[in-house]
Amino acid sequence: MNTQTNQPINQTNRQTRVLFSKMIPRMELSFFFVYPTQSERLYYTVKFPQEYKLPDAPLFFSKEWSVGKVIDFTAQKFKLRNENDKPSSKKLLLHSQDGDVLDMCRPLHSLLDVIPSGVTVLTLEYSQSHSHT
Secondary structure (H helix, E strand, C coil): CECCCCECCCHHHHHHHHHHHHHHHHHHHHHHCCCCCHHHEEEEEEECCHHHCCCCEEEEEECCCEHHHHHHHHHHHHCCCCCCCCCCCCEEEEECCCCCECCCCCEHHHHCCCCCCCCCEEEEEEECCCCEC
């Protein structure tokens, strides 16, 4: 019996509730991060901070995403500590293959000369202070 409507819960209602309960976590992630279309994708290999002991991961991001959004997406997907919004905490930063810190506000498409798609390894590391590329 549904306590809110005083109607019996039939099999269809039960199946619908189960379906929605499984969708909610995926919807929360995909609502914030709309997966890019094939033509918008840029492909990179990402190295994680050493403390996580995660293997390098091949990932794709939208060329329209800022570096900050790439960091947020990757941190959420791999459950990395991300306190970039707290002024006194260590920042999770994205580095080019040359070790330069990438500016969090710049969209990826504006960095293609520095980080070409397909062959570039990007590294996530924690740092207290940084300068941007």
